Every structure is written in structure tokens, then in C-alpha cells.
Amino acid sequence: MRNNYSLKEIACLVALGIAVLPPLSAGLYIFIMALPGLSLEFITAMPLRRGIEGGILPAIVGTIWLMFGTSLAALPIGVGAGIYLAEFAPNNRLTRLLEMALINLAGVPSVVFGLFGYAVFVLMLGFGPSILSAALTLAALTLPLVVTATRQALYGVPTSFREASLSLGANRWQTVSTIVLPCARTGIVTGTLLAMARAAGETAPILITGAAFALPRLPSSFMSRFMALPYHLYISATQIPAMPPERMWATAAVLLFLVLTMQVGATIWREQERRNKNW
Amino acid sequence: MVNAQKQKISLRDVSIYYSALHVIKSVNINFLEKEITAIIGPSGSGKSTLLRSMNRMNDHIAGMRVQGEASIGGANIYDPKLDVVALRRRVGMVFQKPNPFPKSIYDNVAYGPRLQGQKSKAELDIIVERSLKQAALWEEVKDRLQASGLALSGGQQQRLCIARALAVDPEVLLMDEPASSLDPAATAKIEDLMLKLKEELTVVVVTHNMQQAGRVSDYTAFLLGGELVEFDVTRKIFTTPTDKRTDDYISGRMG
Numbered sequence: 001m002r003n004n005y006s007l008k009e010i011a012c013l014v015a016l017g018i019a020v021l022p023p024l025s026a027g028l029y030i031f032i033m034a035l036p037g038l039s040l041e042f043i044t045a046m047p048l049r050r051g052i053e054g055g056i057l058p059a060i061v062g063t064i065w066l067m068f069g070t071s072l073a074a075l076p077i078g079v080g081a082g083i084y085l086a087e088f089a090p091n092n093r094l095t096r097l098l099e100m101a102l103i104n105l106a107g108v109p110s111v112v113f114g115l116f117g118y119a120v121f122v123l124m125l126g127f128g129p130s131i132l133s134a135a136l137t138l139a140a141l142t143l144p145l146v147v148t149a150t151r152q153a154l155y156g157v158p159t160s161f162r163e164a165s166l167s168l169g170a171n172r173w174q175t176v177s178t179i180v181l182p183c184a185r186t187g188i189v190t191g192t193l194l195a196m197a198r199a200a201g202e203t204a205p206i207l208i209t210g211a212a213f214a215l216p217r218l219p220s221s222f223m224s225r226f227m228a229l230p231y232h233l234y235i236s237a238t239q240i241p242a243m244p245p246e247r248m249w250a251t252a253a254v255l256l257f258l259v260l261t262m263q264v265g266a267t268i269w270r271e272q273e274r275r276n277k278n279w
Numbered sequence: 280m281v282n283a284q285k286q287k288i289s290l291r292d293v294s295i296y297y298s299a300l301h302v303i304k305s306v307n308i309n310f311l312e313k314e315i316t317a318i319i320g321p322s323g324s325g326k327s328t329l330l331r332s333m334n335r336m337n338d339h340i341a342g343m344r345v346q347g348e349a350s351i352g353g354a355n356i357y358d359p360k361l362d363v364v365a366l367r368r369r370v371g372m373v374f375q376k377p378n379p380f381p382k383s384i385y386d387n388v389a390y391g392p393r394l395q396g397q398k399s400k401a402e403l404d405i406i407v408e409r410s411l412k413q414a415a416l417w418e419e420v421k422d423r424l425q426a427s428g429l430a431l432s433g434g435q436q437q438r439l440c441i442a443r444a445l446a447v448d449p450e451v452l453l454m455d456e457p458a459s460s461l462d463p464a465a466t467a468k469i470e471d472l473m474l475k476l477k478e479e480l481t482v483v484v485v486t487h488n489m490q491q492a493g494r495v496s497d498y499t500a501f502l503l504g505g506e507l508v509e510f511d512v513t514r515k516i517f518t519t520p521t522d523k524r525t526d527d528y529i530s531g532r533m534g
């Protein structure tokens with residue numbers, strides 16, 4: 001056993017500690033602070049008196065509606081675009097330009113997507129402030145992630161499968177749909193789940209596309225206005241001085257729980273499938 | 280050479296380029312029906328490229344160009360109007376590394392027929408059994424057709440791939456070093472199988488293994504640097520080659 005670390009190794013270890021400790025302790029802190037505010041009523045009741053009393057059920061349900069709508073829009077478009085780029089696009093400058101644009105799109109500030117969604121979905125297409133407008137805005141935000149996840153999953157499928165399929169008289173589309181896509185399924189779904197987890201926490205894109213601070217009812221359709229956890233938290237913290245702090249912590253804890261569940265679930269599933277995979 | 284026999288695939292002055300790279304240089308070969316032709320030569324001599332030109336598996340490589348005339352049963356393989364999918368049904372292929380799909384044994388073999396629109400379960404059952412028998416695998420897997428093709432041993436996987444290729448009833452089977460990743464026992468099985476298969480179809484096999492070429496093939500083509508150095512009856516190539524380079528390669532002084 002060697003117990004004399006060099007100075008550089010110690011420095012790196014300290015850096016790792018500094019990187020890992022704040023988010024870990026922040027998460028822990030949020031859950032501890034949230035304990036007094038968490039109750040069955042808090043997650044199952046409608047808000048009362050502008051959210052100062054009652055529960056946040058509409059915000060939980062609203063966020064779930066949003067995730068559902070976002071994946072409904074982002075999955076087919078993102079997977080389709082990913083399939084085109086990975087399997088059919090000619091290897092030329094235009095394709096590389098498209099790929100580069102896509103990567104950079106992922107870096108555009110989310111508030112810009114919010115403005116885009118407001119201009120296009122709320123006003124131009126006339127969807128108004130609604131789950132539909134917000135979900136489409138979030139879909140635009142997460143599309144680059146879904147496309148990238150799809151491309152990577154497709155690249156991971158061995159060329160030898162494609163060749164075998166082509167050699168048996170399949171055309172390229174048959175090869176992709178019957179062999180390549182099923183093999184890449186796990187990667188695509190987990191990548192999408194991670195993108196949805198990211199979208200669940202976004203505030204700026206839904207700020208002006210349909211989120212409401214406190215609604216006494218659940219959304220009834222995609223055209224409804226809605227409550228969402230991150231937006232509710234943001235308004236609670238900035239606009240409602242009378243809001244009891246433990247209720248804010250509790251809202252944060254519910255949001256964190258939702259996002260972590262999706263992320264951890266996706267990761268565990270991916271690892272499991274990876275272990276079962278024998279190619 | 281026996282001239283009475285029908286030629287299945289004929290290459291006339293075939294040259295293949297990858298962009299500026301001249302990979303195959305004016306090759307002339309007649310592959311005779313229901314015979315096994317071995318293509319031998321050192322690594323990089325263009326064996327696989329030549330093999331893959333016959334079912335157009337090189338098509339997707341950017342910058343690939345073919346000159347000269349390649350034909351199957353008189354039809355030009357590189358005719359722009361030719362249906363590549365139909366060509367690949369006539370000219371099947373087995374790859375160097377066994378590559379069964381991550382599907383059941385049954386679904387692997389049924390893959391080709393299903394692509395052609397065969398939906399009848401009864402018909403597929405017949406095709407699957409016939410193909411697995413042809414590939415000498417039936418006895419080993421008949422009780423577990425729903426097991427994954429990837430659960431088989433390497434040699435069994437390769438025979439499954441042969442069964443999969445046979446299921447679409449090809450006239451020609453191209454084999455790209457089909458036994459190079461297998462142990463001697465599994466290799467022997469593949470070689471026995473090839474001898475059985477040539478009763479029904481034309482086989483072209485690329486191999487690094489000189490003994491294998493000697494054991495199974497009727498004709499041998501020796502490629503070097505993209506040129507066809509010598510093409511003749513296998514016995515002649517291995518005993519009294521005309522070209523000194525062939526002699527050097529066969530006797531292990533080269534490659």
C-alpha cells in the first residue's frame with residue numbers, strides 16, 4: 001500500500017471535493033429544510049390563498065403534463081432527425097454544418113427559447129398561453145439533446161448488423177427500422193428521459209408561454225393554462241413575501257425528487273440493458 | 280479448364296477505385312457454376328473488395344468507382360437500372376466475423392424471407408428448418424429456435440449466418456474469410472458445409488488460410504496488389520504454379 005500522495009494528486013482530490021460537495025450538500029439541505037413543509041395535503045391539495053395554504057397538486061400535475069407534451073413533440077422529431085443524420089445524410093459540408101448548428105443550439109439560453117415560443121406558438125400560431133405552447137417551446141429546447149442521444153445510440157450499433165441486413169436484400173430503410181432502431185432503443189429512450197428531466201426544471205421557457213402561479217384546478221386539456229413546479233417556486237420566492245419558507249423548500253424538494261427520479265431511473269435502466277447486451 | 284461448365288459470375292477487365300486509390304486492376308475471372316473458387320492473397324491485396332463488388336456491398340463507400348464489366352448470368356451487375364436488392368438476394372454473403380442479429384435463431388433465419396413479404400407461419404417454418412438443415416445446424420438448435428442467436432458458440436453463430444443467407448435461396452454465396460475467427464473443429468465443420476453447399480450453388484470464398492483453399496476449392500485466384508496474378512484449377516496452383524510470385528506466396532516465402 002502506498003500512502004504518500006503527491007501534491008498534485010492532493011490538489012486534484014481537493015478540487016473533486018469542491019466540485020461534488022456543494023451540489024450534494026445543497027440537495028441534502030433542501031430535503032432537510034423541506035421536511036416541515038411536506039405533508040400529504042401539500043402534494044394532493046389545491047392551492048389556497050395564492051399558495052400560502054393548501055397544496056401544490058396542480059403544479060405537480062402541470063409539470064407531468066408538460067413532460068408528456070414535450071416528449072410527444074420532441075421524440076418523433078428528434079428521433080427522425082437523428083436517424084437522418086446518422087443513417088442517411090451524405091457525408092458533406094452541409095451535413096456537418098447542420099450537426100454543428102445542432103450542437104450550438106443546445107447552448108442557446110433557455111430564455112431565448114421562451115421568447116421564441118411566445119412569438120411563434122403563443123402569438124403567431126395562436127395557441128395562446130397554454131400547455132401546448134409551453135410544451136412545444138420545451139420541445140424546441142430539448143430537441144438537440146434528443147437528436148444527439150439518437151445519433152449516438154445509432155452510431156453504437158455495429159456496422160456488421162447493417163451489412164448483414166443489406167446483404168439479405170433489405171433496403172436502407174428496412175435495415176434501419178428492423179435492425180438498427182431496435183438495437184438503439186435503450187439509448188434513445190434514456191437519452192430522451194434525461195432531456196425531459198432537464199426540461200422539467202426549466203423556468204424561463206414556460207414563464208411567458210402559459211405558466212400560471214396559482215390555479216385552483218387541474219389542467220383539462222393541452223389548451224389549458226397550467227401551474228408548474230419551477231415557475232411556482234420562482235414566483236413564491238420573488239413575488240409572495242408572505243410565503244412560508246418551508247413551503248418553498250418543500251416545492252423545491254418535490255421538483256428535485258421528480259427530476260432525480262427520472263435521471264436515476266434512466267441511468268439504472270441504461271446500465272441494466274448495457275449489461276444484458278451481448279453485442 | 281472445363282469449358283462446358285456454365286459461368287455464373289464473370290469479371291471482364293474489372294478495375295475498382297476508392298477515390299484516387301486503384302484497388303483492383305483489370306481483373307478477369309469466370310466463376311463457374313456449382314464450383315468453389317478461392318481468392319487468396321496477402322492482406323491489402325484487394326480480396327474483400329473484389330468479393331464485395333459482386334453483390335455491390337461496396338456501393339456505399341464514398342468515392343468508389345468500378346470500371347470494366349461484371350455480370351451475373353449475363354446481366355450487368357453495375358447496370359444503373361439493376362435492382363440492387365434483387366441482386367443481393369441472388370448473391371448472398373457470409374462475413375468474416377459471425378454477425379447474427381440480436382434476435383432469436385428463428386427470426387435470424389426468417390429475416391430475409393420476411394423482407395420479401397413471406398408472412399405465412401407455415402411457410403416460414405419450412406424455410407427455417409430447410410435452411411438450418413442445409414447449414415448443418417438444425418440438429419443442434421431444433422429444440423431452442425426461440426433462443427437468441429447470440430447465445431450460440433462462434434462456430435454455431437457462423438453456421439446460423441450461413442443458414443440466414445441460404446434462406447433467401449441465393450444462386451451464389453460469397454464468403455469473406457468465414458472461418459478466420461473460429462477454432463479448428465468449427466472451421467472443419469464450415470469446410471464440410473461448403474463442400475455440401477456447392478452441390479446447390481456457386482461459392483466464392485476469400486481466405487488467408489492456404490490449407491483451407493487447398494482443401495475446399497476447385498479453382499483458386501491469387502491476388503497481389505490488386506492484380507490477378509494467377510487463376511487456375513486449385514491443384515495446378517498449389518503444385519505447378521506458372522508465376523513465380525504465386526509459388527513464393529504458396530510456399531510461404533511471401534505474405
